[in-house]
Amino acid sequence: xxxxxxxxxxxxxxxxxxxxxxxxxxxxxxxxxxxxxxxxxxxxxxxxxxxxxxxxxxxxxxxxxxxxxxxxxxxxxxxxxxxxxxxxxxxxxxxxxxxxxxxxxxxxxxxxxxxxxxxxxxxxxxxxxxxxxxxxxxxxxxxxxxxxxxxxxxxxxxxxxxxxxxxxxxxxxxxxxxxxxxxxxxxxxxxxxxxxxxxxxxxxxxxxxxxxxxxxxxxxxxxxxxxxxxxxxxxxxxxxxxxxxxxxxxxxxxxxxxxxxxxxxxxxxxxxxxxxxxxxxxxxxxxxxxxxxxxxxxxxxxxxxxxxxxxxxxxxxxxxxxxxxxxxxxxxxxxxxxxxxxxxx
Numbered sequence: 001x002x003x004x005x006x007x008x009x010x011x012x013x014x015x016x017x018x019x020x021x022x023x024x025x026x027x028x029x030x031x032x033x034x035x036x037x038x039x040x041x042x043x044x045x046x047x048x049x050x051x052x053x054x055x056x057x058x059x060x061x062x063x064x065x066x067x068x069x070x071x072x073x074x075x076x077x078x079x080x081x082x083x084x085x086x087x088x089x090x091x092x093x094x095x096x097x098x099x100x101x102x103x104x105x106x107x108x109x110x111x112x113x114x115x116x117x118x119x120x121x122x123x124x125x126x127x128x129x130x131x132x133x134x135x136x137x138x139x140x141x142x143x144x145x146x147x148x149x150x151x152x153x154x155x156x157x158x159x160x161x162x163x164x165x166x167x168x169x170x171x172x173x174x175x176x177x178x179x180x181x182x183x184x185x186x187x188x189x190x191x192x193x194x195x196x197x198x199x200x201x202x203x204x205x206x207x208x209x210x211x212x213x214x215x216x217x218x219x220x221x222x223x224x225x226x227x228x229x230x231x232x233x234x235x236x237x238x239x240x241x242x243x244x245x246x247x248x249x250x251x252x253x254x255x256x257x258x259x260x261x262x263x264x265x266x267x268x269x270x271x272x273x274x275x276x277x278x279x280x281x282x283x284x285x286x287x288x289x290x291x292x293x294x295x296x297x298x299x300x301x302x303x304x305x306x307x308x309x310x311x312x313x314x315x316x317x318x319x320x321x322x323x324x325x326x327x328x329x330x331x332x333x334x335x336x337x338x339x340x341x342x343x344x345x
Contacts, residue, residue: 045277049284264308
């Protein structure tokens with residue numbers, strides 16, 4: 001294995017790293033040529049969310065770990081490098097990069113099917129050993145409960161071996177296919193080892209209901225989230241975030257704190273091009289907000305703003321290299337102020 005590094009020479013303390021994957025997508029839409037080599041995956045979009053709310057002056061504090069094959073596209077490497085984060089691409093000499101095929105059934109970017117076209121190169125805690133990433137303040141997981149039960153222990157043990165005594169902030173996004181009634185006891189057990197558990201509204205419903213809900217039922221989501229929040233965190237003081245797409249987000253911490261927030265773009269907005277990755281970006285933004293503000297509502301506001309940049313295009317947004325640091329032509333802090341004013345009135 002060889003590694004390509006960017007930013008590590010600055011020896012900056014990294015705050016955030018995702019153990020999700022960077023997936024190279026081929027996207028197919030009706031009556032259009034395929035769009036190839038599009039950066040996707042939970043690793044890409046959660047890192048985006050954190051980077052958006054960090055700003056250029058602190059960009060090297062954002063870690064990005066990519067496990068890739070020798071075919072990793074140069075354009076994707078350049079796109080991630082433009083964010084000026086601490087980037088490490090671990091190149092496996094005898095593997096192809098993680099690739100997927102995303103097929104939309106119509107032009108609304110609604111119904112879709114996804115499958116991997118190459119064996120996925122998953123990231124584990126051992127992949128951050130002996131690196132700047134091991135000392136990160138926060139880690140994002142996309143994993144099954146079985147993986148969380150083993151990998152959180154593995155991460156903490158690795159940190160201890162290197163003399164890192166502080167516990168990291170752990171945010172867990174569940175692997176969708178694992179969200180079943182049968183595995184709910186495993187989820188409840190694994191939640192005690194994380195600080196934040198965040199399924200989307202369909203995933204949390206699948207953990208409690210046999211059939212997919214026909215309508216959006218916020219009361220049911222609150223009930224399910226409250227049950228899980230009671231066992232989340234080492235001291236049962238963790239947070240459950242239900243990401244609900246066009247319905248916004250629900251953030252719960254025990255009986256005392258419940259926050260519903262709308263999405264930045266309301267349902268039907270012409271600015272929404274493709275919602276893929278918005279939930280991952282929300283979690284990266286939430287983590288940035290939590291580490292900065294220490295407030296659940298403020299962190300959820302950061303998350304909603306991060307998600308808004310993910311939906312404006314196919315793939316990742318465009319960073320304009322100028323003093324203002326414009327993403328898709330907008331200053332993140334301006335959008336944050338606009339959204340705060342909206343939800344605080």
